[in-house]
Amino acid sequence: MKRTAMILPVLVVLGALGISALFVVDERENVLVLQFGQVKQVRTEPGLGYKIPLIQEVVRYDARILGLQSQPLEITPLDDRRLVVDAFMRWRIVNVVDFREAVGIEGVMAAQGRLERILNAAIREVLGAVPSGAVLSEDRTVLMNRIRDLARRQAATLGVEVIDVRLTRTDLPEQNLEATFARMRAEREREAADEIARGNEAAQRVRALADRTVVELVSSARRESEIIRGEADARRNAIYADAFGLDPEFFSFTRSLTSYERAMKSENTSMVMRPDSEFFSYLRSAGGAGLPDMSTILPELPEEQDEPASETPGEPLLQ
Incomplete structure (x- = not known):
């Protein structure tokens, strides 16, 4: 009886140790087994794993695609116009050993901070080499791909892969908005004045051409009318002459009546x-x-x- 009472606690302890030696790897995560801070196992496939109880520990990292929203960053493009830019990065852990060595025990939180600094540096380098018009345009795909590639090369030392980078906002600083809007209004007004001047010039040319055409048509019509009238008068006189020549006495009579x-x-x-x-x-x-x-x-x-x-x-x- 006493022996049974002594064996039972031992079995309980051994069972607890056996259970603590088992761990489950989820398909959405990567697992490291550490012994005194050294990596002993790397488990990236889902299933059941084993470790030495009390000596080894299990550290889990998310294997899914993660997102990082950067804080607004003020940059100066090539034409010295200040802009406020922020971006969104999508990334994931591809090498858990390098990731553990790079960020230590802080894990994803430390990686987010380092990736944000890498992203900001890439944004400054890429956008600082182009004019602000290229940054403010709707088609910024080339710039975003350049930022992604640069951040990907720098983030590879952390054991992570940068999947995509998107510029979510590219605006002017608040203190520059009014001056920029005033300059834009002045440019638009100047363009409108140029268009109006060109329109007036074109209208003047059209009116001058129309006036000249009217004068030419009226002159031509008058000339033709004079020619027709002269021909008609000549024909009338010929008819009168022929008619009066038939009877001179009648011609004298009509001329007297007219007088x-x-x-x-x-x-x-x-x-x-x-x-x-x-x-x-x-x-x-x-x-x-x-x-x-x-x-x-x-x-x-x-x-x-x-x-x-x-x-x-x-x-x-x-x-």
């Missing part, structure tokens, strides 16, 4: 002339058959009044 119409058109017209004046010669001629004789209508004037009477005010003298 009468023009001379006596106004109601206030007064005429003083001799009865035998040539103005009424057609009416007195034999060709005026059927028309009254002017000698019977107008009395014969005395001989001393052979010449037309002098013109009195308001009564024109027509012959």
Whole structure:
């Protein structure tokens, strides 16, 4: 009975030691077995592992992809315009032994601090060699790839791999925003003034061309109209000449009627002339058959009044 009482505690202790010698490796982590700070085992595959109880210890590291958000960093690009930049890095542990030797017992927290310094140095080196326009543009893929490659080479000594780097913000410092906006407004106003001036110049050219075209068209139309009018007048005169040439007596008759119409058109017209004046010669001629004789209508004037009477005010003298 006493022997059983002594063996039972020993078995319990041995069982506890046996259980403590076992450990499980998860698929999401890498495991180091350390003995007095020295690496004795490296387990990267999931499964069950063994260690010496009380002497060896198990240190676990995350094998998944980790993220690092850097703090805002002020840089000076090639054109001396200050910018505030921050970035996001994705990384993972690829060599747990080198990682343990590089960061010590602090693990991932210490690695985050060192990676942030590496990232900031890479950002300063890459962005400091290009103008601010390239940094502020939408297409910054080339710059981000250069930062990633530079940070990857420097982070390899820590036993980690830098997978990707992305610039999350590229802004101007607050104290420079107003001056920058004012300069941008001035540039846009200057460009707008140039565009307006070029537009006015183009409009003036169009108006001048239109005015010249109008003058040319009007001149051409007038010239053609004068030519057509002259041809029409010539044709009309030819028709008149042909028609009047057929009957000269009729031509003389129409010409006399036209003269009468023009001379006596106004109601206030007064005429003083001799009865035998040539103005009424057609009416007195034999060709005026059927028309009254002017000698019977107008009395014969005395001989001393052979010449037309002098013109009195308001009564024109027509012959």
